Amino acid sequence: MNIHPIRLLALGTALLAAFYSEASAAALDVNFGLNGRVAVELGVYGSRANAVIVQPDGKIVAAGSSSSTTADKDFMLFRLLPDGSIDPAFNSDGTVTTAVGSFDDEALTLALQPDGKILAGGYSSNKNRDFALVRYNSDGTLDHSFGAEGIAVTAVGSSHDEITDMIVQEDGSIVIAGVAQGVNGRVVVLGRYLANGTPDLSFAKEGFSLSVVGVDAQAESVALTESGRILVSGSYSDGQRRGLMVLGFDAAGQLDKEFGDNGIAIPPDSSVFSEGYGMFVNKDGGILVAGSVGKENKRDAALFRFTAEGRPDSDLGVLATAVGTQDDVLYDVVVIDETIVAAGFKTVDQQREFLLITYSKDTGAAQENSAQFTTSAVVTTGFSGGKDTSTALAAVSENSVVAVGESKAAAGSSAAAVSKYTTAIAANSSTTANNVLGINTLSDVNTGNQYILTGTPYELTRTTVIIPAEVLNGLSNVTQRGLVFGTMPNPVLTSSASSSSSSSSNSNTSNNAPVMSNLSPSNGDISTAYATLSLSTDVNATCKYDNITPNKDYDQMASTFATTGAKEHSQLVTNLQDGEKKYYVRCKNTASGAVNTTDGIISFAVTITATDPTYSYQLFVDYEKMVNNALKNVGNFFVGTAIAADSTTADATATTSETKFLEEGNTSAGSGSGAFSSKLKNLKPGTFFYARAYAVSGGTTYYGNQVSFRTADSCFIATAAFGSVFDPAVQILRDFRDQFMSGNAVSRSLINFYYQHSPSIADVISQHNTLRFAVRMLLLPVIGVAWIALHIGLSELFFLVIAGFGLILCSQYALRLLRRRSKAVSI
Incomplete structure (x- = not known):
C-alpha cells in the first residue's frame, strides 16, 4: 500500500461565498481548517472524496479515491480532528489507501459500525467493475476478520457493478444499494451482506434483488424506515426523459407494492426532467430526496419530499432553487432539528462551486396554500477557481454540518475538499429563490389556472388510475368539470375526444367517517390457505387492518389494504393456518380525513384438509x-x-381502434366548485399519459396543472x-x-x-x-x-434450430450406418 504525504492546500483568505439573505442561516465555520475549508491531496494524480461520516467523538472520516498512476485509482480514506487538522492516530498519518483490484478502485460510500469499525463500499476493477466492501479497524488498519483479509468483492452483473450506498443494521448486517450493468442499461441492485462480509443468502434472491426501471437506472442512496421498509433513491431513464425515483422494498428484499405505485414513487409530473441523489427519512416516515429539475446544463437545485406511503407530499412537494446561470444540483440532504440542509454544486461560466442550501419552516405563511418550508439561505464556496463539487454531507452537531467533495483546478489537478458550516437559524431570514410547492410542482411546467388543481395519480394499475382534483371557489359559474387525458402533453377537451370509461365522484358528499359495509368473508368457514378480505365504503377512503389487537387507532394500524383509495377495498392474505381468524378494519375519509373510531370486523374460520389443492x-x-x-x-x-x-x-404504434384501449379521452364530474375524483378505465397498458383537470365557465374551458403517469x-x-x-x-x-x-x-x-x-x-x-x-x-x-x-437475432436463432435438427438427423443416420457395418462385420 503506497501512502503519499498529505498536503493541506493554502486557500487564501478570500472566500468565494454568496449569500441570498442578509440574515443568513448558514456560514463557513472559520474555526475549522483554514477559514472553514480543508483540501487534501493524496496520490501523484490527485484525489477526491465521495462520502463522509462523523464519529461520536466529532472526528470526521471521508472516503473516495486517490491515483498514483494515470489509469489506476485506489480506495482512499482520511480522518480529521474536529478542528480540521489531520488525525495522526488514524493509520499513523491520518490517511490510508487500499488497492482492491488490479485496475481502478473507488470508495463511494461509508458506514460506521457501533464498535467503531469503518466500512467503505464502492467498486473494484479487474477489467470489469465488481461490488467492493472494505472494513477498517477504528485505527485505520484493515480488519482481517472481514471477507478475505478485510476485503469482500462480489460480481453481480456483466460489468460496471457499483455499491453506491449502504447502512448497517442492528444485527450487524450490511444493506447495500447499487447498480449492475447489462447489455442495454443499468439495473438497480439491493443486497445484504452478513457481518463477516459474505452475501446473506436468505435475503431476496440469494442475497440480491435486481429491479429493471426504464432503459437505464442509477441507485444513489438507501435508507431504512422505522417500520422496516427499505428505500432506494436514484434516477431512471425511459429513453426520452430522465426522472427521479424512490423504490420501496420490504424487510426481506422484495419490492413492496404498497409503497407508491407498485413499489415505485416518482414526482407528480414525471414529464419534467428530474434527478434524485441522496435521501433522508424523518422519524414520521417522510422522505426527502436531494436532486435537480431541468435538462442538462440548465438544471436547478431541487429538494423533493414524499410521504411514508410513497406519495408526493403536498405540504412541501418540490422546492426548486435557481442559483447559478447553468447547472445547479443537490447531491445530499440531512435534517438538523427542524432545519433541512442540502449540499451540491452551482455552475457559473463553466466554473463550479460548493453549494449549501438551508430550508426552514415558514411560520408566517398561511397554512392552506403555502409551503411549510422555505429557502432560508444559499451559500456557495470556492476552493480552486475551477470545478469544486460537493458530493456528500453529514451533521456534526445541532448547529453544524460538514460537506466533502472534489476541488479540481483549471490545470487539471484535483484534491479531496472538506468544508464545515454553522447552520444556526437567524430570525426573519428570507430569500428570493424560486420555491415551487405543493400541487403545482415545477417552475418550467404550465401550472394552469390557479383555481383548478390536479392532484397526484394513485391506485395505478395496467389499465386504470384514480386522479383527484378540485375547483376552488374563485372560479364561478362552472357548468362542467372533469379530467382530460392523452399521450401528448397539455391535452385539451374536444368534442372528438374519446369518452373514457370512467367513474367520477364528488368527495365532498360527506365529511364524516366512512361507513363500512359488505365486509367479507364474514362468519363463515373457508378451506383454503388464503382469503381475500373485502369491504365497501360510502365515500372514497383508505382502509387499514390489524389481525392481532382490536381497537387500535387508525394511524397505529401497520397494514393497508392493497386495493384501496376509492369505495371498494380488498386485500389478499396468504399462508393461513387452521383456526378462527379476525381482522379489525378502520378507514379514513379521503376528502375530510375523518377516521373510524370503532372497528369493522372480518371474522371467519379456516379448516384446511390435506386433499385441498391450495394446501x-x-x-x-x-x-x-x-x-x-x-x-x-x-x-x-x-x-x-x-x-x-x-x-x-x-x-405506441398501435391505434385505439385496434386495441380497444384508450390513448386519450375525458371525464365529466358534474358542475360547480369543490373536490372530486375520476377513475380512468381501459387505459392502454405500458403507456405514458398526461392529464389535467378542466372546468367550463362562461363558455370558456380552463385547465389546471398537468400531471403525468405511466400505466404498468x-x-x-x-x-x-x-x-x-x-x-x-x-x-x-x-x-x-x-x-x-x-x-x-x-x-x-x-x-x-x-x-x-x-x-x-x-x-x-x-x-x-x-x-x-x-x-x-x-x-x-x-x-x-x-x-x-x-x-x-431471430433469423440466426431459427438457423441454429434448423442446424441443430439437421445435426441430430445426421447423427442418427451415422449411428444407423455404423450399426449396419458392425452387423455386417459380425456376420
Whole structure:
C-alpha cells in the first residue's frame, strides 16, 4: 500500500461565498481548517472524496479515491480532528489507501459500525467493475476478520457493478444499494451482506434483488424506515426523459407494492426532467430526496419530499432553487432539528462551486396554500477557481454540518475538499429563490389556472388510475368539470375526444367517517390457505387492518389494504393456518380525513384438509425451494448479461381502434366548485399519459396543472408468476415482444388478443403460490429462447434450430450406418 504525504492546500483568505439573505442561516465555520475549508491531496494524480461520516467523538472520516498512476485509482480514506487538522492516530498519518483490484478502485460510500469499525463500499476493477466492501479497524488498519483479509468483492452483473450506498443494521448486517450493468442499461441492485462480509443468502434472491426501471437506472442512496421498509433513491431513464425515483422494498428484499405505485414513487409530473441523489427519512416516515429539475446544463437545485406511503407530499412537494446561470444540483440532504440542509454544486461560466442550501419552516405563511418550508439561505464556496463539487454531507452537531467533495483546478489537478458550516437559524431570514410547492410542482411546467388543481395519480394499475382534483371557489359559474387525458402533453377537451370509461365522484358528499359495509368473508368457514378480505365504503377512503389487537387507532394500524383509495377495498392474505381468524378494519375519509373510531370486523374460520389443492403444495415445499434456487441461479445468469430496455415504442404504434384501449379521452364530474375524483378505465397498458383537470365557465374551458403517469406494462402472466414488473425475467419477455413482435399486423393482433384475455388469468395465478411456481417453470425455456434471440437475432436463432435438427438427423443416420457395418462385420 503506497501512502503519499498529505498536503493541506493554502486557500487564501478570500472566500468565494454568496449569500441570498442578509440574515443568513448558514456560514463557513472559520474555526475549522483554514477559514472553514480543508483540501487534501493524496496520490501523484490527485484525489477526491465521495462520502463522509462523523464519529461520536466529532472526528470526521471521508472516503473516495486517490491515483498514483494515470489509469489506476485506489480506495482512499482520511480522518480529521474536529478542528480540521489531520488525525495522526488514524493509520499513523491520518490517511490510508487500499488497492482492491488490479485496475481502478473507488470508495463511494461509508458506514460506521457501533464498535467503531469503518466500512467503505464502492467498486473494484479487474477489467470489469465488481461490488467492493472494505472494513477498517477504528485505527485505520484493515480488519482481517472481514471477507478475505478485510476485503469482500462480489460480481453481480456483466460489468460496471457499483455499491453506491449502504447502512448497517442492528444485527450487524450490511444493506447495500447499487447498480449492475447489462447489455442495454443499468439495473438497480439491493443486497445484504452478513457481518463477516459474505452475501446473506436468505435475503431476496440469494442475497440480491435486481429491479429493471426504464432503459437505464442509477441507485444513489438507501435508507431504512422505522417500520422496516427499505428505500432506494436514484434516477431512471425511459429513453426520452430522465426522472427521479424512490423504490420501496420490504424487510426481506422484495419490492413492496404498497409503497407508491407498485413499489415505485416518482414526482407528480414525471414529464419534467428530474434527478434524485441522496435521501433522508424523518422519524414520521417522510422522505426527502436531494436532486435537480431541468435538462442538462440548465438544471436547478431541487429538494423533493414524499410521504411514508410513497406519495408526493403536498405540504412541501418540490422546492426548486435557481442559483447559478447553468447547472445547479443537490447531491445530499440531512435534517438538523427542524432545519433541512442540502449540499451540491452551482455552475457559473463553466466554473463550479460548493453549494449549501438551508430550508426552514415558514411560520408566517398561511397554512392552506403555502409551503411549510422555505429557502432560508444559499451559500456557495470556492476552493480552486475551477470545478469544486460537493458530493456528500453529514451533521456534526445541532448547529453544524460538514460537506466533502472534489476541488479540481483549471490545470487539471484535483484534491479531496472538506468544508464545515454553522447552520444556526437567524430570525426573519428570507430569500428570493424560486420555491415551487405543493400541487403545482415545477417552475418550467404550465401550472394552469390557479383555481383548478390536479392532484397526484394513485391506485395505478395496467389499465386504470384514480386522479383527484378540485375547483376552488374563485372560479364561478362552472357548468362542467372533469379530467382530460392523452399521450401528448397539455391535452385539451374536444368534442372528438374519446369518452373514457370512467367513474367520477364528488368527495365532498360527506365529511364524516366512512361507513363500512359488505365486509367479507364474514362468519363463515373457508378451506383454503388464503382469503381475500373485502369491504365497501360510502365515500372514497383508505382502509387499514390489524389481525392481532382490536381497537387500535387508525394511524397505529401497520397494514393497508392493497386495493384501496376509492369505495371498494380488498386485500389478499396468504399462508393461513387452521383456526378462527379476525381482522379489525378502520378507514379514513379521503376528502375530510375523518377516521373510524370503532372497528369493522372480518371474522371467519379456516379448516384446511390435506386433499385441498391450495394446501397440497406445502407437502412439496422443500422440493419447491430446491427448484426455485435453480431458477434463481439460471435467472441471475440472464440478469447479468441481458438487462434490456423498457421500451413502449411498439405499443405506441398501435391505434385505439385496434386495441380497444384508450390513448386519450375525458371525464365529466358534474358542475360547480369543490373536490372530486375520476377513475380512468381501459387505459392502454405500458403507456405514458398526461392529464389535467378542466372546468367550463362562461363558455370558456380552463385547465389546471398537468400531471403525468405511466400505466404498468402488460406482460400480465409473467408479472404474476415472477411477482414484479421489474423482474429481469419479465423484462426479457417484454424486450422480445417489442423487438420481434411489433413489426407486422399478425403479431400485433396476437398481442392485442393477449392484452384482452390474460389479465383474468394473471389474477388467478397471482393468488396461488403453486400456480406461480408452475408458470415460472413453464416460462423458463421460453425466457431462454427469448434471451438467445435478443443476443443473436431471430433469423440466426431459427438457423441454429434448423442446424441443430439437421445435426441430430445426421447423427442418427451415422449411428444407423455404423450399426449396419458392425452387423455386417459380425456376420
